[in-house]
Amino acid sequence: MKHSLGILAVLLWSSVQIFAQTDWYNPFGKGEIPVQGRCWNEEIGAKYHRLPDRAEKVVRKALWDLSCQSAGLYIKFKTNASKIQVKYTVTSGFSMPHMPATGVSGVDLYMKDADGQALWCAGKYSFGDTVRYTYDNLTYPRQSDKGNEFCLYLPLYNGVNLMEIGVPAGSHFEFAAPSKKKPVVIYGTSIAQGACASRPGMAWTNILQRKLDFPVVNLGFSGNGRLEEEFFRLLAETDASLFVIDCMPNMTEDDRVGLIADRMAKGIRILREKSQAPILLVEHDGYMGYRVSDAERSRFEKTNEQLRLCYQELKQKVDGLYYMTFEELGLSMDSQVDGVHATDLGMFQYAEAYSRKIAKILFP
CATH class of the missing domain: 3.40.50.1110 (SGNH hydrolase)
Structure with missing residues (x-):
C-alpha cells in the first residue's frame, strides 16, 4: 500500500512539475485585445464573437447565433519557444457530416519566417471537454532573440471559450496588436x-x-x-x-x-x-x-x-x-x-x- 501511495505521489509531483514548466497566456488578459479579423474589436471585448452584442436585437436569431462562431478570427503573437500549446473549450459539437472536426472546431497555426513567408505548423490534437493542440520541436532559422511571428486561426463553425496559449517557462512570448490597416x-x-x-x-x-x-x-x-x-x-x-x-x-x-x-x-x-x-x-x-x-x-x-x-x-x-x-x-x-x-x-x-x-x- 505504501509502495502504491509512493508511486502515486511521484506521478502527481511529475504532473505538477510539467504544468509548472509552462507559462500560459490568455488573449483576454491585460492590455489591448489581440483578436484580429473582426470589426468592433473594442466593443465586442472579451468574446470570440464577430458582431457586437447590440447586433443581437438587429439581425435574425440564426445570423446572430452564427456570428458567435469564430470564423475568420485570428491571433498573432511572437515567441522563440520550441513548443507551443493551445487549449480551449467550444460551445457545440465538434464536427458535421460534410466537414471534419479539425475544420469545424480546430485551430491552425502558421509561422512567418525571416523572409515574410507563412509556413504551416503541423500539430497534434485531441478533442475532449477541452480541445488541445500541441506544436512541438519548432525551429527558427535566422530568428531574432524574440523568435518569429505566429498566426493562430480559430475554429470556423464553433464558438470558443477560455482559450490559453502555453510556451515553456522562460520563453519569450508577446501578443501582437491588431493591424491598423483598413480591412x-x-x-x-x-x-x-x-x-x-x-x-x-x-x-x-x-x-x-x-x-x-x-x-x-x-x-x-x-x-x-x-x-x-x-x-x-x-x-x-x-x-x-x-x-x-x-x-x-x-x-x-x-x-x-x-x-x-x-x-x-x-x-x-x-x-x-x-x-x-x-x-x-x-x-x-x-x-x-x-x-x-x-x-x-x-x-x-x-x-x-x-x-x-x-x-x-x-x-x-x-x-x-x-x-x-x-x-x-x-x-x-x-x-x-x-x-x-x-x-x-x-x-x-x-x-x-x-x-x-x-x-x-x-x-x-
Whole structure:
C-alpha cells in the first residue's frame, strides 16, 4: 500500500512539475485585445464573437447565433519557444457530416519566417471537454532573440471559450496588436464562413489574408447571406478598405431571386451613405454538378443574371463599384464536397481568384 501511495505521489509531483514548466497566456488578459479579423474589436471585448452584442436585437436569431462562431478570427503573437500549446473549450459539437472536426472546431497555426513567408505548423490534437493542440520541436532559422511571428486561426463553425496559449517557462512570448490597416470586409454565405475546409487555415478568407498579408474580416454566415437591410447598416459602420458582397449562393430560392436587385441597390446605397470604399459584387460560384444537370445550372445562372443586370444599372450611378464573374472565380469540377461547399482545392481556387481581383482594385 505504501509502495502504491509512493508511486502515486511521484506521478502527481511529475504532473505538477510539467504544468509548472509552462507559462500560459490568455488573449483576454491585460492590455489591448489581440483578436484580429473582426470589426468592433473594442466593443465586442472579451468574446470570440464577430458582431457586437447590440447586433443581437438587429439581425435574425440564426445570423446572430452564427456570428458567435469564430470564423475568420485570428491571433498573432511572437515567441522563440520550441513548443507551443493551445487549449480551449467550444460551445457545440465538434464536427458535421460534410466537414471534419479539425475544420469545424480546430485551430491552425502558421509561422512567418525571416523572409515574410507563412509556413504551416503541423500539430497534434485531441478533442475532449477541452480541445488541445500541441506544436512541438519548432525551429527558427535566422530568428531574432524574440523568435518569429505566429498566426493562430480559430475554429470556423464553433464558438470558443477560455482559450490559453502555453510556451515553456522562460520563453519569450508577446501578443501582437491588431493591424491598423483598413480591412477587406467580406459579407457572404457558408462558403465564406469556411465550409468545408479541412482546417481553419484553408478557409479561403484566411488563405487570402496570408496571400495579401493584409487584414481580412469574415462576415460569412451559413445560409444567411441574404442582402438584408439590417445587416447592411451594420456593415456600413465598418471602416473597410474594400467591401466584398458574395451572397448569391443564398439567393437561389425562387422567392429570393426577385429580391436581388432591390436588396442590392438598397444595400449599396446604405454603404455609400457612410463610406466611399470600393465595393466588389461577386457572382454565384456555381454548383459543380451542373455539367450533368441542367436544373443545377439553371439554379445558379438565374441568380447571376439578376446580379449582372443589377450591376449594369448601378455602375452608372455608383463610383467604385466592381464585379467578379463566375468565369473569373473559375472553380474546377472537383472543387466542392457536396456540389455546394468548397473542398480545400475549391478554397484555394477561390482565394487565388480573389487575390488577383483585389490586387487590381487596391494595389494597381
